[in-house]
Amino acid sequence: NAGVTQTPKFQVLKTGQSMTLQCAQDMNHEYMSWYRQDPGMGLRLIHYSVGAGITDQGEVPNGYNVSRSTTEDFPLRLLSAAPSQTSVYFCASSPDPGTSGGGTQYFGPGTRLTVL
Amino acid sequence: AQSVTQPDIHITVSEGASLELRCNYSYGATPYLFWYVQSPGQGLQLLLKYFSGDTLVQGIKGFEAEFKRSQSSFNLRKPSVHWSDAAEYFCAVARTNAGKSTFGDGTTLTVKP
Numbered sequence: 001n002a003g004v005t006q007t008p009k010f011q012v013l014k015t016g017q018s019m020t021l022q023c024a025q026d027m028n029h030e031y032m033s034w035y036r037q038d039p040g041m042g043l044r045l046i047h048y049s050v051g052a053g054i055t056d057q058g059e060v061p062n063g064y065n066v067s068r069s070t071t072e073d074f075p076l077r078l079l080s081a082a083p084s085q086t087s088v089y090f091c092a093s094s095p096d097p098g099t100s101g102g103g104t105q106y107f108g109p110g111t112r113l114t115v116l
Numbered sequence: 117a118q119s120v121t122q123p124d125i126h127i128t129v130s131e132g133a134s135l136e137l138r139c140n141y142s143y144g145a146t147p148y149l150f151w152y153v154q155s156p157g158q159g160l161q162l163l164l165k166y167f168s169g170d171t172l173v174q175g176i177k178g179f180e181a182e183f184k185r186s187q188s189s190f191n192l193r194k195p196s197v198h199w200s201d202a203a204e205y206f207c208a209v210a211r212t213n214a215g216k217s218t219f220g221d222g223t224t225l226t227v228k229p
Contacts, residue, residue, distance in 0.1 A: 042206055042219030090159055103148050107159035
């Protein structure tokens with residue numbers, strides 16, 4: 001299993017540009033999340049999904065969109081990039097809460113985004 | 117809303133010494149508690165988790181943590197630190213085990229030879 005994969009690993013954008021950060025998992029997990037990590041801070045939840053077709057906002061959703069058309073994929077879209085969105089973005093997936101692994105989040109390697 | 121406080125931003129210990137990383141949480145009911153480790157340039161990896169039952173939980177890489185409800189704490193311990201333990205450690209809390217957590221700001225561990 002590849003686990004959770006994220007592309008690209010690095011990205012530089014200009015203010016106002018849009019882009020999509022890709023996230024895929026091959027563990028058949030229903031739950032997926034996007035976090036951002038800024039220096040000296042922990043991870044903050046951007047958006048969350050409990051299954052295909054179901055998404056919800058997290059702590060810092062402004063400026064980001066998500067959709068979940070399949071169990072495997074959970075892309076994060078930046079609509080109009082701003083310097084405040086310079087960060088490292090992590091995608092995570094989690095098994096069904098009813099299983100022994102429920103609650104454990106499996107993280108991708110991250111995407112380092114710089115907005116100029 | 118739940119919150120997590122990791123009081124120590126940076127800790128330095130000598131190799132072979134014992135380690136304790138502090139974590140305090142704020143949540144009205146019994147939370148789901150986690151410790152994750154992040155090596156430089158990597159994603160997070162679960163060290164251990166507490167959902168219920170025995171308040172002393174064992175994790176990977178020789179780590180353990182103790183849930184103390186009266187102190188709202190979930191401190192991470194290791195009896196003898198190895199140089200490879202140098203990393204950033206995050207405590208996290210969740211209301212359910214549905215994979216959506218609130219993270220502390222992290223503690224960076226440096227290991228002296």
